[in-house]
Amino acid sequence: MxxxxxxxxxxxxxxxxxxxxxxxxxxxxxxxxxxxxxxxxxxxxxxxxxxxxxxxxxxxxxxxxxxxxxxxxxTHELVTQRRLLLKLLFVEGNHTCPGCEKSGACQLQAVAYHCGMLAPEFVHFYPKRSIDASHPDTIIDFNRCILCELCVRASRDSDKKAVFNISGRGIQAHLTIDSPSGKLADSAFNSSDKAARVCPVGAILPKHKGYNIPIGQRLYDQAPISQVGDVAKHQEVADE
Amino acid sequence: MIEQRPVTIEQLETAAQPEKLRRIAIEPLTRVEGHGKVTLLLDDENRIQQARLHIVEFRGFEKFIQGRPYWELPVLVQRLCGICPVSHHLAAGKAIDQLVGVEQLTPTAEKVRRLMHYGQMLQSHALHFFHLSSPDLLFGFDSEISQRNIVGLINAHPDLAKQGVLLRKFGQEVIRVTAGKRIHGTCAIPGGVNKALDSSERDYLQQDIHQIITWGQGALELARKLFMEALETNQQFARIDTHMMSLCQDDGALELYHGGLRVTASDGSRMMDKIDYREYDQHIREEVKSWSYMKFPYLQHLGPEKGSYRVGPLARINNCDTIDTPLAEAGRIEFRSLNNQGLVQSTLAYHWARMIELLHCAEKIEQLLDDPDLLGTDLKLSGEMRQRGIGVIEAPRGTLIHDYEIDDDGLVSRANLIVSTTHNNRAMNESVRTVAADLFNGQEITEGMLNHIEVAIRAYDPCLSCATHALGKMPLVIELQQPDGQIVDRLIKDTQGELKR
CATH class of the missing domain: 3.10.20.740 (Ubiquitin-like (UB roll))
Known part of the structure; x- marks a missing residue:
């Protein structure tokens, strides 16, 4: 039983x-x-x-x-609540789906569609955030980081490197990289790390490969996230 | 007509004592892409003293793409425009090919990009001719204003309006098949494309292409007929004599995707030919004027006064020695017979030239759809990374230049875009002044007269939203007024960014 x-x-x-x-x-x-x-x-x-x-x-x-x-x-109440959370996430960072290479294969975007979020509601923060393109194979666009800590956990627990961490509190919380310069290139990070393939959004991406997958064949183009599942579930397969 | 002009065209850029003159503004300009206005200053006898075309919107793409990864460029910059995003997408695509060290694409990649380009040229030209300009040409510049629009066209000429809509739809479908979306899709990636066609997509386009060619022939015939019906008037309307610039194939044939720069002087003599477009900055300079957000390009060796030129369909059909598709070539020969020795300079001949190109694009699409390379699998090449990439393409409205530099990390450090409409800035202003000088000579001002000004601008098919980039050089005047309108304070920022009161 x-x-x-x-x-x-x-x-x-x-x-x-x-x-x-x-x-x-x-x-x-x-x-x-x-x-x-x-x-x-x-x-x-x-x-x-x-x-x-x-x-x-x-x-x-x-x-x-x-x-x-x-x-x-x-339920109606829970979906409404989730939509609110998502709208807050969208204005807290700089998530411009129309130009983002992760569009169509982004978990944040896919969950937002699932919860019926079709337009922003709140005033955008437009925070000033940088890009770390120092590493030869991987780029980090902090504009899109949602502080899910998946890269932190993957690097610490799986890669045993602890390259990533979250510093600051509240609205000041941000992703940091453990290296003398604070740059990814100077860290122990390697593009074959688990941490390179767990990001649910377009914050940690392989370099030079954006838009290689045509519209119509992207992860969430044919079926919604409720059927397709998480980005990370498919990332390992895509990279092989 | 010309003898009656009270002043020379050059004098009309800036009036001597503007404060004493009556101001008429045509704002917004209608049936053009983007936002612009024309201001006319008239004296007490309704005689024109100053006429200017102003672009009143500002975009700033060159600035905010700085710091972004280079492979984002084709997707980011295509957002400049909703009518010809493909031009920006492909010009940036050609530039980033160079950034990744690829000089020559695979046949499949180049043909997919060309197909996309011809599709967008066809839809943009159809939109401009049928939706925006045909009401003027069919009903008359002075016709009843309530009829002079696409709805009036649908009522009076339903078959023609339908052809315009369906021609445009076909072009949009070509874009969708190559880019995944009708507007703002993805196709060009560094060194190639992200997809080819499959046989069902090719068959889907092939079923309509013969109808499209037939309608293209009809559109060309209509444009020719409308021009020839009132030949004398049409040849003189808004006419200015300029040099003309476009890309051409090395053998002199019309080229829309890739070729060398050719400039023909206003007298018909060849000024430049087979210039590698990556050397554009040795030949083209841009002048900034305090009263416009749009820059004024000119040929460097001739200077700002004598070096202005025109681009777009009129320049391309004048510049090329031949067209490599038979129907369009027959159209070109007839067009050029207007002036076999020199150039066809009539501003309204833009419409005719545009329809020759529309037909050419339809013929090119037909050829490509028969080409097995379009279904190929060899999509992408790579090479040694470089610091600078320059992509030039013939967009529907003329030569489009994208120039990017990246840093060692692959992030954009500098960008310069010279957009098709910008090349025509001086020419459009001069055409406006020509019309103003001919019409505003003391008679009572009517709506129809103001539409004549717009007709002159519309002939160029300007895309004003694409064309404004002079970030940091924007002249600005701030006035503080009392409730009664009296000016208390006035702050002026000039083109060098200096402030004065």
Whole structure:
């Protein structure tokens, strides 16, 4: 007899130790998320996967699944809340989809479409952020960083290098690189690192390859993120 | 007509005592791309004293692409324009080919880019002729204003309007097949393209191409007929005699995608030929005037006064010795017979030349669709990185120059764009003055007279939004006025950025 719980009326089996997110992903139920990647320890920072259990808001990626719990996911209130979070993310950085090489294969854009965000609502911050193109193979465009810490976790836990970190607090929080100059080229980073292929947005990208994939064949051109899944899931395949 | 002009055309750029004159502004200019205005200063007897075409919008692309990675350029700069984004996309594409050290693309890559280019030339020319200009030409410059537009065209000539719409649609479909989207897609990447056609895409375009050629022939015949019907008037209207510049193939044939620069002097003699366009900055300079956001290019060896020239369909059809498609070549021969010795200088002949090109593009598309290279798989080449890349293409409105420098990391450090419409800035101003001098000679001013001015500008098919780039050199006047209109303070920034009161 397996354990099970409910997401929006659908019975979802789970095994001990699984989070709501783990069980949902296994069952093919999409809960929007940006900072979660099943290969790394859950972080619970983007809050996009917030669901309701008995009226209580929890992050699906950090909350253990429990026998018989009733989870609300795609309700009007939660989708509205997620859309609000996404709109805030879009104005906090410089996310200009029309010119971005990640467009069509960007998790932020795809989640925004999934949640029905069709236009910005708030005043753009237009923060002044730089580009680090010092590395021969990889470019970092800080304009698009959403502070999901996936590169931080990948570099620390998988590559054992800890090249990336988040410094500063609140609105001052920003991605930093551990090297004498602060530049990627002077760090231990290598383009074959795990950290090079976990970015859900267009912040960490291979150089010289932008727009190589024609419109129509990009990750989310044919099917939505709820069916296609995360960028990182496909990144390893694309690079081979 | 010319004998009646009260002043010379040159005098009309700046009136001696503007404060004493009555001002009429045509604002906004209609049925052109982008935002511009014309100001006319008239004396008490309604005689023209000053006429200027102003571009009132500002873009600033050259500045904000600085610091961006070079491979973004074709996608970023195409946002300059929604009508001819393909021109900017491909000019930047040609420039970044050089940045990655690729001189010659694979046959498939070049042909896919050419197909895209011909498609956009066809749609842009169709848009301009049918939607924007044909109401003037069919109904008359002074005709009823409520009829003089695309809706009037649909009512009076439904078949013609439909042809215009469908010709444009076909061009847009060619772009969609090559770029993924009708507007602002992706195609050119450093050293090649990101896709070729598959056989279903080719078949899809092939099913309509014969109809498109037939309609193109009809459009050319219509443009010819409209010009010849009132030959004398049309030849003189807004006429100015200028040099003409365009790309040409080495054998002198019409070329829209890649070739050497050719300049023919206003008397028909050859001034330059087979110039590598990467040396453009040795031949072309740009003058800044305090009253316009658009610069005034000129040929360096002749100076700003004598060195202005025209670009676009009129220049291209005048400049080339032949066209390598039969129907368009027959059209060219007839066109050039207007003036076999020198150049066809009539401003309104732009429309005729434009339709020769439209037909040429349709014929070129037909040829390419029969070419197996279009379905090839060899899409991209690479080479040694370089610091500077210059891409030049013949856009619908004329020679388009993109010049980029990058740093060691591959980020753009400098950019210079000379956009087709900018080349024609002086010519458009002079055409405006010619019309103003001919018409505003003391008679009562009517709406139709103001439309004559717009007709002169429209002939050039200007894209004003593309053409404004003089960042940091923008002249500016700020006036502080009391509620009664009395000026309390006035601050002027000149073209060198210096402030004065």
């Amino acid at each position: 397996t354990n099970s719980f409910e997401i929006d009326g659908i019975t979802v089996p789970f095994s001990n130790g699984q989070t709501i997110m783990d069980a949902a992903l296994t069952a093919g139920i999409y809960i929007p998320h940006l900072c979660h990647n099943p290969e790394f320890k859950p972080h619970g920072s983007c809050r996009l996967c917030t669901v309701l259990i008995n009226g209580r808001s929890v992050a699906a990626c950090t909350t253990p699944a429990g026998e018989g719990i009733v989870v609300e996911n795609e």
